[in-house]
Structure formats: structure tokens, C-alpha cells
């Protein structure tokens with residue numbers, strides 16, 4: 315299945331929230347002060363968000379009268395409508411600042427214009443795409459061998475799964491990959507990575523439980539260099555409970571791999587779980603203090619109504635969004651496309 319189709323199908327919880335919110339917002343408008351239409355041509359009541367088509371009568375059909383055009387409900391853009399729109403966007407996890415900016419941009423030059431829900435969705439999608447376009451950048455691939463990709467994020471965010479999916483895609487593109495299971499404290503995390511490695515046909519380097527992740531990272535560098543691997547992906551622990559330890563652990567991994575390549579890691583990916591909503595913003599702030607984050611991957615957009623947080627992230631931090639995850643299967647991760655995401659998010 316094409317990823318866009320998948321995205322549209324799987325983003326339904328977020329898009330239903332925003333899409334239905336916009337339908338309601340326009341549908342709730344008071345009836346316009348226009349002359350009433352004849353009863354037979356009256357569209358569904360203005361307060362109904364999903365108007366039913368009016369059936370033409372038998373006489374009308376026999377005499378070839380044109381079917382009445384069903385007009386979408388419309389609502390004049392005023393302060394009250396903008397305030398509702400703003401609230402709706404905050405509820406959809408775009409965050410207050412982003413919601414305010416988006417709403418102001420939609421209002422500009424359009425006050426008093428009577429908008430249908432579809433028009434409002436188009437305007438919103440355009441605003442969201444405008445915010446997202448500068449950050450929609452695939453993971454850059456460098457000629458450097460091995461390109462070292464350090465993967466960070468809290469436990470459960472989807473690091474392991476993301477590494478597995480990326481490794482599989484790189485393999486499919488003809489690249490050789492080595493994975494290092496750097497969360498050496500959690501046997502389950504190492505096992506899971508081995509499963510993904512097997513699926514992707516990529517070797518996974520492991521170390522005894524509780525051993526120094528930096529030492530594993532060194533060994534993995536040696537092996538990746540010796541084998542001429544294109545990429546080395548290093549998983550890391552995600553224990554934010556002890557931030558100081560984690561910071562030292564990450565710093566040590568970086569120090570060690572820089573002895574082999576002063577430019578490494580070439581990418582530091584922060585994996586975020588969309589279901590955490592606004593908390594994802596705090597996670598970015600925290601990890602920016604712990605590591606030199608170069609880009610984001612957002613997972614679990616399929617299981618949440620909080621997909622709007624990606625817009626807030628783009629607006630607040632401007633970090634590249636390399637990929638998004640919409641499921642647990644190996645092909646459920648793809649490059650992030652601003653326009654596709656924006657349209658899917660608003661339910662277009």
C-alpha cells in the first residue's frame with residue numbers, strides 16, 4: 315500500500331478529531347440572513363454538519379429538472395469562529411502558540427468571508443504544510459563510511475522499532491548496515507533489536523548485560539569500519555529518570571566513536587512517541603540538553619488523536635523531521651512529507 319494511503323487511513327484518530335471539529339465549527343453557525351429557498355430546494359438545515367442530499371421529486375425527474383446542488387454549510391469568519399478554531403487546534407495538540415499563529419494567518423484578509431468546512435480544511439492544511447515544509451527532510455546520507463547514526467529517546471518511544479525499519483529500508487536500497495544494541499542494561503531491548511536485525515537481514519552487535527555501552531559502540535565502530543559498512547546505527551538507553559547518568563552515558567559513547575571518526579555521530583535521531591502529545595515537546599527540550607539532536611522521528615501516529623503535536627514540534631524547534639511511523643510492521647515508516655501529512659491531518 316502506498317504510504318500516503320496508509321497515512322490517511324491510519325491517521326484517522328487525529329484527522330477525525332480535527333476534521334469533525336471543523337465540520338462542527340462551520341455547521342454550528344447561525345443561519346445566514348439570506349432569503350429562504352423554496353422548500354424543495356432547501357439544503358439540509360444549516361446546523362447539520364453532514365447534510366443529506368435532497369432527493370428530487372418524481373415530477374422534477376420526469377421533466378428533467380436539474381438536481382438541486384447541495385451547498386455545504388458556510389459560516390462567516392468572525393472573532394467567535396476564530397476563537398473556536400483556536401480552541402479546537404489547542405485541543406488537537408498543536409499547542410497554544412502554534413494554534414494562535416495558524417488562526418491569525420487564516421484570518422488575515424478573510425474576516426467576514428463565508429467559509430465552508432472544506433474551504434477551512436484547505437486553508438488549515440495550507441498553513442500546516444507551510445509550517446512543516448522546511449522541516450520535512452529525509453535522513454541525509456553521506457558518502458562517509460560508516461555513517462554513524464545515534465538513536466536516542468525515552469524507553470518505549472519506538473527506538474528499536476525505528477532502527478529495525480530504517481535498517482531494513484537501507485538494506486533494500488543496497489546499503490550495508492551494522493546495528494549496535496547500546497541499551498546494554500535491558501535484556502528485553504537487546505532481544506527485540508536482534509529480532510528486528512534478523513528481519514532486516516542486518517547484524518546486531520550485543521554486549522554482556524550491564525556492560526559499558528561505549529565499549530560496545532567502539533567494537534561496533536571497529537567492525538563497521540573493517541566490513542566497510544555504509545551505516546552504523548547505535549541504539550541507546552532511554553532512562554530519563556536518571557538524567558545525569560544518561561547524559562554521561564551518551565557523552566561517553568560520542569567521545570569513544572570520535573576517536574575513530576571526529577565527525578561521528580553524523581546523525582543523532584530523537585525518536586518521539588506521538589501518543590505522548592504535548593509531552594513530546596518537553597522530551598525534545600530535555601534531549602537537546604543531553605545530546606546534539608540533528609533530527610526527529612515521530613512514531614505511533616496511527617494510535618493517537620494527538621498527531622497535531624508534530625505541527626507544534628516543527629513550529630517550536632524547527633528540527634528536521636526525517637520519518638514518521640504509522641504501525642508496527644517493517645514498512646510502516648516513511649519519509650515525512652509536509653503536504654501529505656497536513657492534508658491527512660485535517661481529514662482532506
Ligand SMILES: Nc1nc2c(ncn2[C@@H]2O[C@H](COP(=O)(O)OP(=O)(O)OP(=O)(O)O)[C@@H](O)[C@H]2O)c(=O)[nH]1
Pocket residue numbers: 467468469470471472473474475476497502503506552613614615616617638639640641642646
Ligand atoms: N502502533 C504503533 N506502534 C509502534 C510504532 N512504533 C513502535 N511501536 C510499538 O511501540 C512499542 C515500543 O517500541 P520499541 O521500539 O520497543 O521502543 P523503544 O524506544 O526501543 O523502547 P525500549 O526498548 O523499551 O527502550 C512496541 O510495542 C512497538 O511495536 C508505530 O509507529 N505504531
